[in-house]
Amino acid sequence: MDTISLDDNQTLEAIGILADVLDGVTEHGGLDTVLVSKALRQVIATKSQPAFEFAAKAFNTLDPQVRRQVAADADDAAHDAVGLRGRVGGFLSTPPRRAQAPQQSTTFLNALNLRARRRPKEA
DSSP states (O other): OOOOOTTOHHHHHHHHHHHHHHHTOOSSSHHHHHHHHHHHHHHHHHOOHHHHHHHHHHHHTSOHHHHHHHHHHHHHHHHHHHHHHHHHHHHHHSOOOOOOOOOOOHHHHHHHHHHHHHSOOOO
């Protein structure tokens, strides 16, 4: 089994996408897919090569049809994630605008100030 770098954020993101897809499988060994998903999430949490090898072996125990469907769904999900990142990338990289203080009613404040100026001074 080839070793992969578990310090690469894109690799960890791909593992997360695969785990998410596995969570969505309800037929044909749904419990098994949940267990594999948990193993993949453990890989993300620990960045451990032994955890990765365990998750890979667990994935390979799934029904071949389920593995093919999960792989296809994960590929679609990864393409969607890249597309979404491309669409919002510019939006997220722009600096946020400074929040402006809400403008208070100057008419009300002016009326209060004028009222205070019109009061007769007491002697």
